[in-house]
Amino acid sequence: MQVPGPFEYERASSVDHAIQLMDRLGGTARLVAGGHSLLPMMKLRLANFDYLIDINELHDELGYITVGTGEVRIGALTRHRELLESDALAAVFPIFRDAERVIADPVVRNRGTLGGSLCQADPSEDLSAVCTTLAASCVIRGPAGTRTVDMHEFHRGPYETAVADGEMLLEIVIPVRPRGGSAYAKVERRAGDWAVTSAGAAVWLAEDGTIADARVGLAAVGPNTTGIPAISAALRGREPSEAVYAEAAALAAENCEPVTDQRGSADYKRHLAGELTRRTLRTSVERIRG
Numbered sequence: 557m558q559v560p561g562p563f564e565y566e567r568a569s570s571v572d573h574a575i576q577l578m579d580r581l582g583g584t585a586r587l588v589a590g591g592h593s594l595l596p597m598m599k600l601r602l603a604n605f606d607y608l609i610d611i612n613e614l615h616d617e618l619g620y621i622t623v624g625t626g627e628v629r630i631g632a633l634t635r636h637r638e639l640l641e642s643d644a645l646a647a648v649f650p651i652f653r654d655a656e657r658v659i660a661d662p663v664v665r666n667r668g669t670l671g672g673s674l675c676q677a678d679p680s681e682d683l684s685a686v687c688t689t690l691a692a693s694c695v696i697r698g699p700a701g702t703r704t705v706d707m708h709e710f711h712r713g714p715y716e717t718a719v720a721d722g723e724m725l726l727e728i729v730i731p732v733r734p735r736g737g738s739a740y741a742k743v744e745r746r747a748g749d750w751a752v753t754s755a756g757a758a759v760w761l762a763e764d765g766t767i768a769d770a771r772v773g774l775a776a777v778g779p780n781t782t783g784i785p786a787i788s789a790a791l792r793g794r795e796p797s798e799a800v801y802a803e804a805a806a807l808a809a810e811n812c813e814p815v816t817d818q819r820g821s822a823d824y825k826r827h828l829a830g831e832l833t834r835r836t837l838r839t840s841v842e843r844i845r846g
C-alpha cells in the first residue's frame with residue numbers, strides 16, 4: 557500500500573502555534589519536518605495520524621547552527637544539507653561532515669532535518685550516533701514549558717523518545733571543550749544506504765598529550781544508538797596509541813547488541829563496531845595533532 561490514510565493538514569506559523577495545535581489535537585497529531593521518515597511509514601500504513609502539522613515554515617526560527625566558544629547550538633529544523641555544508645561546524649566537530657557525507661542522497665539531505673532524525677529514533681540513524689558521541693543535550697518544549705534531556709534519556713527504545721505528545725524538540729546543545737577532535741565512519745551495503753554498522757568517536761587531549769576524555773557512539777548495533785561509557789573510563793589519562801585504540805575496539809565489540817538481519821550477521825556487525833571504533837579514535841587524535 558503506497559497511499560497514506562486520510563489526514564488533515566495544518567501549517568504551523570511559529571513554535572508556539574505548533575505547540576498549541578499539538579496540545580489541542582493530542583496523540584492524533586504528528587509534526588512533519590522533512591517528511592522523509594514519517595511519510596514512507598504512513599504510505600506503508602505502519603503509522604496513521606488524523607492530523608499532520610507542517611513545521612517547515614519555522615525554518616527561520618529553528619534552522620540555525622550557532623558555533624560559540626563554549627557550546628554549539630543547532631536548531632531542530634536544520635537540514636542535513638546545511639549540516640554538511642557548514643564550515644564553522646566542521647571546524648569544531650568534523651564528525652558532522654563525516655556523517656552527512658554518508659547519509660542518504662541529496663534528495664533526502666535537502667529536506668531531512670536534525671530534529672526529524674533524532675525524533676524518528678531509528679536504531680541505525682547516523683545523527684543520533686553523532687549526538688551521543690558529542691554528549692549533546694536536547695531542548696524540548698511543550699505546553700508546560702521547556703526542559704532539557706541528555707541523549708541517554710532522549711532515546712527510550714527503537715522509534716521512541718522522551719518527546720511526549722504535545723511537545724517538540726527545539727534544538728540540541730553540544731559542549732565545546734579545548735583540544736578536541738572527532739570522526740565518523742560507516743559501513744553500508746551501497747552508497748546512501750542505512751548503516752550495517754557505524755561509529756562516531758570524539759577525543760579531547762590534556763595539555764601533556766594524554767587523553768582527557770574520549771567518547772564513542774555506535775549505530776545499528778542495539779535498540780538505540782549506543783554510547784559506551786566503559787571506553788571513556790578505560791581511555792582517560794592514557795597516552796593515545798594503537799594499543800589503546802585496540803583496547804577500545806574490543807570494548808566496543810563487547811558492549812553492543814547487534815542482531816543478524818539482511819544487512820549482516822551479528823558477528824560481522826560486532827567486528828565492524830570494533831574496527832570502526834579503532835579507526836575513528838585514531839582519526840580523532842590525528843585531527844587534533846594535525
Ligand SMILES: Cc1cc2nc3c(=O)[nH]c(=O)nc-3n(C[C@H](O)[C@H](O)[C@H](O)COP(=O)(O)OP(=O)(O)OC[C@H]3O[C@@H](n4cnc5c(N)ncnc54)[C@H](O)[C@@H]3O)c2cc1C
Pocket residue numbers: 586587588589590591592593594595632633658659660661664667668669670671672673675676680681682683719723724725726748749750751
Ligand atoms: C531513501 C532514504 C535513505 C535514508 N538514509 C539514511 C541514512 O543513511 N542515515 C540516516 O541516518 N538516515 C537516513 N534516512 C533517514 C533520513 O535521514 C530521515 O528520514 C530524515 O532525516 C528524518 O528527518 P525528517 O525531517 O524527514 O523527519 P520527518 O519524517 O518529518 O519526521 C520523523 C519523525 O520525527 C518527528 N519530528 C520531526 N521533527 C520534530 C521536532 N522538531 N520535534 C518533535 N518531533 C519531530 C515527526 O513527527 C516524525 O515522527 C534515509 C531516508 C530515506 C528516505
